Amino acid sequence: QSHATAAKAAIDSLTKTLGVEWAADHQVRVTGIAPGPIAGTEGGPTGRVFGAAIAGQDVADIVPLARWGETHDIGLTALYLSSTAGSYVSSETLAVDGGNWHDAARQFRAGRDLVRGISASRKTPSSKL
Template sequence: MDSPFKADILKGKVALLTGGGSGIGFEIAKQFGNHGASIAIMGRRQQVLDSAVSVLQSLGIQAVGFVGDVRKMDDANRTVESTFQHFGRLDILVNGAAGNFLVSSEDLSPNGFKTVMDIDTVGTFTMCHEALKYLKKDGLGKKSSDGGGIILNISATLHYTASWYQIHVSAAKAAVDAITRNLSLEWGTDYDIRVNGIAPGPIADATGVSKLAPDEIDFQARDLVMPLFKFGEKWDIAMAAIYLASDAGKYVNGTTLVVDGGIWLSRPRYLPKDAVKQLSRVVEKRSREVPTGLPTSKL
């Protein structure tokens, strides 16, 4: 699918992505690279990193990978420092590392809950904290005329209402959204850094759907709760990321952009569309016949 953005919209920028070796993170890395950015990706698995970097380089993208765990401050610091040493600057940080699995609340151990919080929430803050000195205006490698850098935190919509068997991730992503808002206030004011988030919906070609909505679950009624009648694609999330990371989104700060086709707003359709008008007429007629608030015994 062709991009709606100019091919050089991120030219000269350096982006570091956690969780950038696969899934949505890799698609963002690829599209950033296709639009002119140099790419550093951080992940825990060397083989996945090597494969991702090889693919990016085969596309003509300057790319490098660093093994590290976002839960460990030393790994975060080393990756940020290595990115700067390799490319000479850091302009964009994308926090995409995450953990998830289906589990009922009573079967979720405190350690399992903590693990997801550590990856999603603590890891996000740790990476932001370690990258600050390179992202801020007047920071190392960044002239005052350049302005500040960009932080994008990958969130979710699970916590906007409530989600079955996702208490751990809902809590973690709610905290990530709070990090996004607070850093946008403080670092936007002090350092001219824009901090935003993206909340993807179900993405057909990402690992999240295969883990959280496997084929074994019957989703015959799925279309009834999907306003656009389709899953999203990783490309959709990557385009949103380009918008927020480029000058196209230069006045957007402190927001989490929902990219889910409106699914989080939806509920199962409990009445066929063609029956709404007829039922409405019946209800309105009845309301005129029985005054509101008066007991029928007194009519």
């Protein structure tokens, strides 16, 4: 997955850099859209990205807004960015993911708490972990 992560980071960085350069030189805004799990796509509940891993899980366990995104959610974001309503947005990538990105720490915390629980149950009175 490191190659995909590096590519995504490069796109985000390029969006920011071009947004600054092209705004000053050409009055062009550069923005990106980072979709989360979208129903009916490769990243949705039946797609190859999440499909097997999330089979049988409730969407509320995966997405804080407790629903899969729809393709029109992405389209409406693009419409906003290209309209006068989004005319002051530049050099930015908008996450359209129902809060999924910001809730990623929940999985980390769950794992951390599990490890802490196991460690606590194995401590001896003289241990200083």
